Amino acid sequence: MAGQTSADRGREARAKLLAAARELIGELGWGAVSTRVLAERAGVRPGLVHYHFESLQALLRRAVVDQMAEVLGPATAALEAADDPGSAVEAMLAELDRYSGTDPASLLFIEAYLAGTRDPELHDQIAAVLRGFRAAFAEVLRRSGHRDPDGAAALVAAAFDGIVLHKGLDPDLSAARLAPLVRAIAEPNHETKGTRE
Template identity: 50%
Template sequence: MPEATATDRGRQVRQRLRVAASELVPELGWAGVSTRLLAQRAGVAPGLVHYHFSSLHALLREAVLEVMRELLGQLATRLEQTDSLDAGLDVILGSVGACTDRDPTSLLFAEAYLAAARDEQMREALAALLTDLRRTVAHWLNRHSHPTPDHTALVLAAALDGLLLHRALDPGLTPARVAPVLRRLLHLHGDE
């Protein structure tokens, strides 16, 4: 087996740093992650953090956005495979149903939103992800002949975010509790 090149080793270190960051942000909060802790978790020397990334915040941003993109990509794939509005709503609510008030994914999303309030690059990146999510949901709604796919996608995306954030404060707020209201929304066929 050929020996890894310097480029391959660099990619591996960058990936280990991103994975460590995506684990530490939910555990400690955005501000609680230090270069030393991050390097220790990734099993690399602290100097490699700044060798591979322009700053600790750039690394945290990249790591968190990578996780969020992957999760939203999985949601898009699953939505594309649905054969009805109800099945799609089940997919959307199922993605939230796995989240609790203290699970790493929910905490990561909450930390990302908080960071975006103070970091313009993070805000722009999250806004782009949100636009992609809305576009995905609107495409799914349109594919199932929903009369107002764009506007309904806005509401569903906001409901999804709200449900994630509210569950941190009210673990009893389950997808099952909001499903009937969202199902009615999907089946409204009147004027806007």
Template identity: 55%
Template structure:
């Protein structure tokens, strides 16, 4: 059965609200995104925000969860092209080379991690996304003979997050990939 025009409009408005949230989080910071600001950016009235979502927090949570799933999915694709664990480390770090730590995507992750420390539901969702990513990475590492694949996947994923966080704080960053290659070699 085809989607009704009203349902299509509703879906389109929800998508605009989620896209506006993804733009606003790195621009203003999580706590500065209000109903009015979100509605203005999405081109709707403030009442429409609360028609589609119970709160601004719900919009922000759904937006970042979708964004994080997509971003980590791209990293997984990069890993699938690696033939060896060392190539996987190189591929993982190459995939984040375009991020400065202060770019919008990095800021979305930082803001989401910070918000998750104060929001149990968001924390559970982010933990699930990261756990799924680490689980698939762990399986890849195990299939390629890396000892302690669970711990190795956790350390490598955390190292990437840490590198991006440090990049955002400025200063020259030494190559982490070389050190991390030793974990999997």
């Protein structure tokens, strides 16, 4: 237990700071996370923040990008393995139900999007992660013969975040209730009946 070098302890402090940031961004909002509350939550001295990170913004940026990759990475992998788009959607909706819409984990994504509109570097990193997820989803839909795989993937991805957002306002809004409707979007025989010419 004792054989940890000072570099090890450094990595641990850094990790604790990032973990604290994941919690606090959702709890307090991106703009309300200060160096001092962050350090307190991490069980670390405030001065360490600017030793391990260039700035507070850089720390928060890193925390959310890590978290998004950690959540969306496995989801993307599972998506690439799935061949039935309907069940893939259902599995993701079930996953979505773990987020209440008010807990920090739910709000972290939304906060990240918002912060991304004001931080070009963060914007690019988030967009890249999201692009990967949508591309994998679209590929599943394409394989199943969907008429508009890219559009459907974009809509479902947007709907996911919208559902999380609205769940915070309406607790009755369970993902299970919406599952059949969302799945219909992904159905291969989905018809766009309003086509005009």
